[in-house]
Amino acid sequence: MPGTRTRLILTTVIATLLGAGAVAVLAGFIVLRAGWYNVAATTQHFEFVYRLLEQAMHYSARHHAQTVLVPALDSRAQIVRGAALYRDNCQQCHGGPGVAPGPHGMSMQPTPGPLVDASRHWKPHELYWITRHGIKMSGMPGWEYHMSDEELWDTVAFIMQLPRLSAADYRAMTAPQPEATR
C-alpha cells in the first residue's frame, strides 16, 4: 500500500492529466463547432498544417505501395499509349511541359502540382498505387475502376519519361493521332 504522500502525488498527477485532456477536447470542439478554421480554397493552410498533411500522405502512399510488383516500363508503345492517357486524364489538373492545367486544376487547394518531377519523388510502384487508388481529400481521384491495369502502367511509364521531355517533345508526343494506336 503506497503512503499518503505517494497517493496524493498520484491523484494530483491523474487529475491534472484528465483536466488538461478535458480542456483540450473542449477547446478542439469549440474551434471545430464554431467553424473558425477556414475551408475556403482561396485561403491557404498554415504552413505546418500543410507540411504535416503532405508528410502523412507520403508515408502512407509509400507504406501501402510496398507490395506492388512493377512490370517492364520501357517499351516505346507503352510510353506512346501512356502519353495519350496522360493528355486525356491527367493534364487538366497537372499540366505538362509548356502546357497549363485547366482552371479547376490551377485553383484547387492543395494545388495538384506538376508531374514533370514526380519520378524524382516517387518510385514507379508508388506512382502506380497513387494513380490506381487516388488520395483522399486531395482531389486526386482513384482510377482503378476507370482504367485497365495495363493503362495504369502505361500512364506510369509515361510519367517516368516526363523529366526528359521538352515542351516541344511533349507537344509532339501528345498530339492527337490520326489513326488509333490504342
Next chain:
Amino acid sequence: MKAPRSSTALAALAALAFLLAGCGEQRPPGVNAGDPARGKVALSQYGCRACHMIPGVTGSEVYVGRPLEHMMRRRVIVGKLPNDQPNLVRWIRDPQAIDPGTAMPNLGVSERDAVDMSAYLLGH
C-alpha cells in the same frame, strides 16, 4: 494663447495621419502599380505555387520552376530581361512569347492579376 496650441496639435495629427496612411500604401521601389495582397492570392489561384516556391505562399518544397524569393534584388529575369514590373508582367502573361523553349505555360493570366502578382513578387 489657445489658438497656436490647437493648430500645433492639428498639424501633429495631420502628420500622424499622413504617416499612418503611408504605412498601408507604401510600394516597394520600382513597383508602380498593383495590389500586392490581391496578387498573393492570385499566385495561389493560378497554381504558380505548384512549380515555384514563393515567400508567404504555402505549398510543397518544389524546384520545377525557380524559387521566387528575393525578386526585388534581381537585376535580370528569364536570363535576358531587365527586372522591372512591365517585363515581369509580360513574362507572367505569355512566357512562350519571350522564350519559346520554356516549360512554363501560358496560364491565361489577366493583365490586372499579373500586375498584382508582380507587385507582390517585387516586394519580396
